[in-house]
Amino acid sequence: MxxxxxxxxxxSEARRPEVIAAIVAAIESxxxxxxxxxxxxxxxxxTVVTLVGEAEGVEAAAFAGIAKAAELIDMNQHQGVHPCLxxxxxxxxxxxxxxxxxxxxxxxxxLSERVGRELNLPVYxxxxxxxxxxxxxxxxxxxxxxxYQMLKKEIxxxxxxxxxxxPKQVGPAGAVIIGARQxxxxxxxxxxxxxxxxxxxxxxxxxxxxxxxxxxxxLGLLVNGQAQVxxxxxxxxxxxxxxxxxxxxxxAARYGASITRSELVxxxxxxxxxxxxxxxxxxxxxxxxHILENRLDEGNKE
Amino acid sequence: MxxxxxxxxxxSEARRPEVIAAIVAAIESxxxxxxxxxxxxxxxxxTVVTLVGEAEGVEAAAFAGIAKAAELIDMNQHQGVHPCLxxxxxxxxxxxxxxxxxxxxxxxxxLSERVGRELNLPVYxxxxxxxxxxxxxxxxxxxxxxxYQMLKKEIxxxxxxxxxxxPKQVGPAGAVIIGARQxxxxxxxxxxxxxxxxxxxxxxxxxxxxxxxxxxxxLGLLVNGQAQVxxxxxxxxxxxxxxxxxxxxxxAARYGASITRSELVxxxxxxxxxxxxxxxxxxxxxxxxHILENRLDEGNKE
Numbered sequence: 001m002x003x004x005x006x007x008x009x010x011x012s013e014a015r016r017p018e019v020i021a022a023i024v025a026a027i028e029s030x031x032x033x034x035x036x037x038x039x040x041x042x043x044x045x046x047t048v049v050t051l052v053g054e055a056e057g058v059e060a061a062a063f064a065g066i067a068k069a070a071e072l073i074d075m076n077q078h079q080g081v082h083p084c085l086x087x088x089x090x091x092x093x094x095x096x097x098x099x100x101x102x103x104x105x106x107x108x109x110x111l112s113e114r115v116g117r118e119l120n121l122p123v124y125x126x127x128x129x130x131x132x133x134x135x136x137x138x139x140x141x142x143x144x145x146x147x148y149q150m151l152k153k154e155i156x157x158x159x160x161x162x163x164x165x166x167p168k169q170v171g172p173a174g175a176v177i178i179g180a181r182q183x184x185x186x187x188x189x190x191x192x193x194x195x196x197x198x199x200x201x202x203x204x205x206x207x208x209x210x211x212x213x214x215x216x217x218x219l220g221l222l223v224n225g226q227a228q229v230x231x232x233x234x235x236x237x238x239x240x241x242x243x244x245x246x247x248x249x250x251x252a253a254r255y256g257a258s259i260t261r262s263e264l265v266x267x268x269x270x271x272x273x274x275x276x277x278x279x280x281x282x283x284x285x286x287x288x289x290h291i292l293e294n295r296l297d298e299g300n301k302e
Numbered sequence: 303m304x305x306x307x308x309x310x311x312x313x314s315e316a317r318r319p320e321v322i323a324a325i326v327a328a329i330e331s332x333x334x335x336x337x338x339x340x341x342x343x344x345x346x347x348x349t350v351v352t353l354v355g356e357a358e359g360v361e362a363a364a365f366a367g368i369a370k371a372a373e374l375i376d377m378n379q380h381q382g383v384h385p386c387l388x389x390x391x392x393x394x395x396x397x398x399x400x401x402x403x404x405x406x407x408x409x410x411x412x413l414s415e416r417v418g419r420e421l422n423l424p425v426y427x428x429x430x431x432x433x434x435x436x437x438x439x440x441x442x443x444x445x446x447x448x449x450y451q452m453l454k455k456e457i458x459x460x461x462x463x464x465x466x467x468x469p470k471q472v473g474p475a476g477a478v479i480i481g482a483r484q485x486x487x488x489x490x491x492x493x494x495x496x497x498x499x500x501x502x503x504x505x506x507x508x509x510x511x512x513x514x515x516x517x518x519x520x521l522g523l524l525v526n527g528q529a530q531v532x533x534x535x536x537x538x539x540x541x542x543x544x545x546x547x548x549x550x551x552x553x554a555a556r557y558g559a560s561i562t563r564s565e566l567v568x569x570x571x572x573x574x575x576x577x578x579x580x581x582x583x584x585x586x587x588x589x590x591x592h593i594l595e596n597r598l599d600e601g602n603k604e
Contacts, residue, residue: 052597261584264592273580281543282547282561285566292308294572296338
């Protein structure tokens with residue numbers, strides 16, 4: 001099997017299609033990567049590109065995308081409700097297949113050094129690639145709707161705001177936040193009730209921020225008249241999907257409600273589903289090479 | 303993704319390693335296939351070869367294996383406790399990836415015609431490839447320990463025994479039974495009891511032969527002092543793993559027992575695990591292209 005890394009750069013532009021096209025073209029000029037998805041939100045004035053490939057190609061493509069965005073986007077002109085620090089605002093690497101988090105951390109740090117040196121942009125490392133513990137949380141680096149204007153004023157004066165790479169100075173392209181994180185699974189569970197309060201109580205019970213599971217963010221919503229627990233699973237390798245679903249099921253039962261169905265928003269790694277099957281089937285000794293297809297793919301190496 | 307077919311030919315030889323080596327070499331001379339496993343049982347005097355590849359290569363490799371076995375194995379000299387009709391005794395094709403059961407049926411019938419014509423061996427089609435409904439069950443084609451000797455006497459005289467292809471005459475290589483079937487999952491569930499009677503009652507409740515689930519064979523055993531329900535799932539696409547496990551769980555609970563763990567014997571197709579995850583997580587709308595890796599593999603087609 002080929003080793004694969006995902007990269008999900010967020011660019012501060014959604015209203016000028018020609019700018020987005022130019023950034024995507026710069027990314028795709030790196031032949032070893034494949035762009036899986038491009039999502040633009042006009043209110044946020046922000047575009048999220050999902051690309052995958054072998055590590056070296058993805059790192060080069062991310063650099064090309066950052067360079068093109070820095071060239072074409074002027075943060076002084078930017079308007080949008082989503083907080084942002086720069087033209088290429090956040091660039092996370094995600095391990096997908098035969099790649100570790102440590103590999104992605106190395107990629108993030110190497111890319112950060114290059115962006116600082118070659119593009120002369122301030123760079124902050126976040127999440128698993130953070131060099132300062134307080135920078136693990138993105139929100140500690142990029143605060144509020146006026147994040148770019150605030151950084152301009154503070155970067156030289158406040159040692160807490162010093163970038164990890166690049167100049168202590170903010171130009172029109174702003175700063176870049178580069179990091180490594182696990183694949184994010186966006187997952188919704190529907191309850192057999194139209195009482196949104198139950199979904200809110202369940203969400204509060206299972207999410208990290210109010211005492212719940214470590215790698216879970218959750219909201220209670222009403223969707224088409226049905227209570228929905230909307231979840232972000234930020235590290236399924238440590239807080240697996242089955243545990244989250246069973247926690248929601250138990251909390252909902254506390255209020256006399258049950259789960260009618262679930263849904264994915266976007267993609268899920270195969271490993272997350274295999275782990276759920278292993279848990280529910282109690283297949284303690286399941287190994288990846290027990291799966292027929294994995295045996296077949298081994299053959300491609302020969 | 304490459305389309306893939308599995309073939310699991312059973313040969314009536316386990317005691318002469320040079321004969322097995324020659325058969326495997328004949329199969330592997332077809333470069334488009336990969337041999338995943340070779341299992342010999344000396345008491346049965348029988349060797350099971352598991353090979354995979356694209357349809358055309360697998361069909362050619364199966365022919366090469368049958369031809370070599372017919373050349374080297376004399377059924378008049380064969381001794382072993384497992385019933386068998388021929389040197390290459392049973393040759394099933396199994397759809398694995400991007401291949402349907404109908405494709406495998408076509409392969410089985412085309413191979414049967416060729417074996418009858420070029421090797422002058424009588425061929426019976428079984429399972430999904432059967433041309434007569436009574437031949438869907440292998441046991442109706444190959445009966446008892448003296449199957450080969452009986453067929454010799456009956457093939458010309460009894461119209462019920464007429465082969466689907468090839469001569470109404472049995473030589474030293476015997477007959478070949480060729481067919482198409484689903485992947486067989488061998489799956490054991492352990493109960494928290496040393497009472498084998500509970501495992502036997504659960505097995506009886508869930509298996510097809512005594513009124514249970516259609517594509518399930520089951521036995522109750524005692525393994526290392528723990529009651530075990532030993533299962534063969536003969537078509538996981540119609541009787542899925544989750545339904546079998548939950549049936550076993552419910553029947554065991556009837557006797558106050560529960561499942562402590564499960565285990566696979568051999569391989570399981572990815573689709574069987576994904577389906578189990580979908581069922582337990584209630585992910586009604588899960589599509590194969592929601593799985594990240596499947597998106598990546600699409601890229602290989604370009």
